[in-house]
Amino acid sequence: MTTAAILQHLPYAAPFLFVDELIDIDEETVTGRYTFQPDMPCYQGHFKGHPVTPGVLLTEVMAQIGVVCLGIYLLRDSIGQQFPTVAMTSTQVDFYLPVLPGETVEVKAEKIYFRFNKLKCRVSLYNAAGKLVCDGVIAGMIIHPQHA
């Protein structure tokens, strides 16, 4: 499955699509990038007069690239026209550095396991300088598998 096909299968759209490109993907790992556009509405309020990317959005970038994209790749032989119903089931993330408006971040993830419809990954997010911004463990699950 090509990285372009994976992006097409993503169940997200603006303003909640947080994957711009996938650099590399295989059975065990995935690397992708996203740029936080400076005109995103969240910066008007987080924080007042001092825009910083909310941690929940950094977590979302990690989940979309590190768990959902990898999950689509792992399910490539069984995924049909209709995307299965999925849910994020747990996150444990530590934050080290802020991400400012306009920054491009790179997410690297590695699979811990994919069993019984649950995908659990170790995920790290880096800034353009290659410094670690946040890392942790994120898991997601297929709630209603589609048999297409």
Add this chain to the structure above:
Amino acid sequence: MDQATFIAELREIVKPYAKNQEALAQISLSTDFINDLKINSANLVDVVLDVEEKYDIVIQNEEMERMLNVQAAMDIVNAKLQEK
């Protein structure tokens, strides 16, 4: 494996995932992982993986679907251990 040993070992495995600690303290063969211990389906996967590791067995998808209470877990683990 006898019932008391299995329940004691399983109690340690489910401890990090059980939201209802009171039900965990009274765990028995009839204890249901989801309804009694309030373990969600995602954490139930981790319970099953921890059971696999503890007893060095491999649990299949259809067995996982049946493993909803302590009795079912004990039956599946004992059957697997006898196959060895």
